[in-house]
Amino acid sequence: MKVARTTADGNLELAEAPEPAIRAGEALIELVCCGLCGTDLYKLADAGRPPGEVLGHEVVGRVIESRADSLRPGDRVVAPHHAPCGECRLCRSGAETMCPGFAENLLDPGGFSERLRLKARAVERTVRTLDDGLADEAAAFVEPAACVLRGIDRAGLVRETQAVVVIGAGSMGLLHLLVLRASFPGARILVAEPDPGRRATARQLGADTVVAPDEFTDLVDAANPRTGADAVFDTAGGQAAFDLALLATRPGGRVVLFAHATRDARVTFDINAVFKSERQVIGAYSGSPAEQKRVLDMMHGGALDPSPLVTHRLPLDRAAEAVDLCRRQAALKILLHP
Ligand SMILES: [Zn+2]
Ligand SMILES: [Zn+2]
Numbered sequence: 001m002k003v004a005r006t007t008a009d010g011n012l013e014l015a016e017a018p019e020p021a022i023r024a025g026e027a028l029i030e031l032v033c034c035g036l037c038g039t040d041l042y043k044l045a046d047a048g049r050p051p052g053e054v055l056g057h058e059v060v061g062r063v064i065e066s067r068a069d070s071l072r073p074g075d076r077v078v079a080p081h082h083a084p085c086g087e088c089r090l091c092r093s094g095a096e097t098m099c100p101g102f103a104e105n106l107l108d109p110g111g112f113s114e115r116l117r118l119k120a121r122a123v124e125r126t127v128r129t130l131d132d133g134l135a136d137e138a139a140a141f142v143e144p145a146a147c148v149l150r151g152i153d154r155a156g157l158v159r160e161t162q163a164v165v166v167i168g169a170g171s172m173g174l175l176h177l178l179v180l181r182a183s184f185p186g187a188r189i190l191v192a193e194p195d196p197g198r199r200a201t202a203r204q205l206g207a208d209t210v211v212a213p214d215e216f217t218d219l220v221d222a223a224n225p226r227t228g229a230d231a232v233f234d235t236a237g238g239q240a241a242f243d244l245a246l247l248a249t250r251p252g253g254r255v256v257l258f259a260h261a262t263r264d265a266r267v268t269f270d271i272n273a274v275f276k277s278e279r280q281v282i283g284a285y286s287g288s289p290a291e292q293k294r295v296l297d298m299m300h301g302g303a304l305d306p307s308p309l310v311t312h313r314l315p316l317d318r319a320a321e322a323v324d325l326c327r328r329q330a331a332l333k334i335l336l337h338p
Contacts, residue, residue: 004113070124079122174332232244
């Protein structure tokens, strides 16, 4: 079968790989589509990772062989790659994505592959069948939208919440906009983004206010004239976005850090912006099976449809081109097809 695997110079190339054989409790799927994600780009840029890896974790597929009671050939499924054990101290305290077992890749070899083996823990905990009415291109967002929902949960927003700011209108920033709108229909959502084209997309997708980051005074004013935003989601990363996030958050509000950072990345901040003003800076990493189920329920119920974020559909043998498009920020979400 064909796979797109990582190269030593940080890109993807087409290669042949043996088809995986399934064992009891497992299933084999053929790929329908797999999203190319910022995490994949981050891994590609990490010089410490050995080449030859098959990335891809935003998987929609069709079951072609099953040795699990819950799946039958023909079932269309989403197959997130990570699952917590559900039993350790971290899992029991709600920190499932910090579970020591969470990092294991439960897809063999990975999403950028014509066929994939779903390991038993994925079949038990993360793989879900899709209703006929749900489009493949929406279902591909179950995994990333669950990550976003986890951050939104951690932001502590309440129904009466008035103002939220999203920094960055790349695919994850825009996905924040859509999941926020689905979760809090009455929230006032401001998006800060330097690129005019992406600002226009944010406006089309329902942002109440869209500004360039250097219009920060307007940003704070627009978020809430007197107090700032209840929560700010930083999907851009780095010092400038962090400064903006603290500035735009009301006293007692939360900044949620969502962007990848390089190993030695640091930011500085005014201690009193946190101490005296009771702001909280929190992280949100990946998504749990419960969050995946909730976003899939939102999609099945019609409250959430991220498919407008898909700008490109490319076959696996053009994976290198997909990476290049994302690196140049010439694409929002790219789906790879077999
Ligand atoms: Zn992802
Ligand atoms: Zn655990």
